[in-house]
Amino acid sequence: MTLVIDIAWTHVTARLRQTFVGIFGVATGIGFSVMMAGLMEGSQNDFIRQLVDSMPHIAVTDEQRRAPIQPATEQFDAVEFRSLSTETERRGIKNPLALIEALESWIPGAVAPSVTTKALIHSGGRDLAVTVIGIDPKREARVSKLESQMKEGQLSSLFKASNAIILGDGLAQKLGVTVGATLSLATTTGTPVFARVVGLSHAGNRMTDDNQAVVLLKTAQILDGRTALINEIRIRVDDVMAAEEIANRVERQISYKSTSWQESHQDILSAFQIRNAIMVMVVGAILLVASFGTYNIISTITHEKTHDIAIMKSVGLRAATVRSIFVLEAAFIGGAGTIIGWILGYLLCFFVGMIEFRSGFTDMTHLPILYAPKHYAVAGGVGMLSSLIAGYFPARKAARVQPVDIIRGAS
């Protein structure tokens, strides 16, 4: 084996320029693959984290998956009714406290009631349509990040005034109001209320900060005209990834539509799958191009070394030994390229992560990079494998050289 190593090592070190080009090709492929994977998965994780943080993991709403079957449809198969008025029920989750208690008994996490409604805010001659969320501040602190997102005031400030309201800072800016200001809220169904601004929140997500206001549960119930009813139960689970399974169980248990964060953002998560597929193809293409470099170098060496191959085989080296010499040369190039590629990949991640930028949509100021060993392992593994495959074919061809053909040609 040491003979094979010696010959292979001598071949690659005797052609330093070619060898460095090959190593550089593999290293560049692996380095950029690591960077791409880190950047793509980093941004994906960051985006998902923001999604998960900005809302409860599971939202139970006062809806059913399927529209309720009307009595006439159910009971009178043989008779056709026309112009029937459908039976309507009062919207809202009934008996909320009992339901919450039942859910809290088994859900690993926290549960909080809320009323979500659309309202029109009027202040200083400006009207803005917003989402108003009524919460129980003590419970809400356990199901959302709202408390930590308070820019001015606290969540408990909602108790300081009757009809207190917390505005997203973007919304406050649009309305031109600050803490202490009074504004009016109105919906199509309930009673208009005057509310005093007791705090400003900043989620870092423009959709939320520009369009959301938070009030006490009771205030929202009055505003929406549904006293003693809620229309949403907000659940935060300990294991974010278990949200979907828990949501299904909740729905089976209490019949109300229970939506996990995964289901709410299915379109985005599907887009991520497509993005990941694109990433795999791009990374694969980069590594494939790098492997062409290795193939080229090993092909050149075997071509230049045809006489040496004939010598070795005439002396009595087996075809497999000759083949292993050139595969090992590819392994040297692939191995060195992998190690340098890892270093290059880390440095690229580091420097790309330092690039500063501003976006109007989020607070993010740097590209999010995920430093994951699996990126290095996969890129290195694929790079090494492609190098070996690239080296194998010319090596196989080299091993098939018949020494007599070369010797005859030289005589």
Next chain:
Amino acid sequence: MTTPLIEARKAGRILRGEITTTLVTDISLSVMPGEFVSITGPSGSGKSSLLYLLGLLDIPTEGEVLVGGEATRALDENHRADLRLAMLGFVFQFHFLLPEFSALDNVLLPMRALGRMKDAQMRNRATDLLTTLGLADHLWKRPDQLSGGQRQRVAIARALANQPSVILADEPTGNLDTVASAQVVSILRRIVDEEKKAVVIVTHDPGLAAKADRQIQIIDGRIASDGLSANQPATVAS
């Protein structure tokens, strides 16, 4: 009765293609231990082709070649390679040394491939061989730092490395000046006389052929004569 080191039984090599070419045909001969055999003949007569058959570098399309009594025609490539490594040594017209390796490393190559000796033993043997051939001061030189004669002596040392039974040399002096040629012939002679190995050389040089004990003349791919080198070759009916 001593088994011949190499034996050809009606061996032939025909290249089949658009034009069928008979390189050698109906060759029957034996090489015994301690024999110094020369194969001569005009250019294109099939001398080298015969040597390649005898050295298992080529496979006969007819007849059989036996090495150490073992029929080789049906052997797979690995088995043939193993026989070459252990029993045969080659010297070619062009030295065919590995260019990036020193003289010592070139001589070590077959020993390391065979793997029967320890590293120190191999190194000692390679050094001894090169020293015996007058290359003690050139152990670490690469082929491009050696003269033609020195390269050929390194090639002979490599051929002797695994103590083969037979040395097969194809025009070993074809590229050398008179002095270097004489040195090479003298070395080959010594191998036969002192080590009792068989040497088979292909040459078009009558002077060199005359130094062999036995001369085989090839004409048009057939043995035209095979006899002792007392200038009285016995004609062989083919």
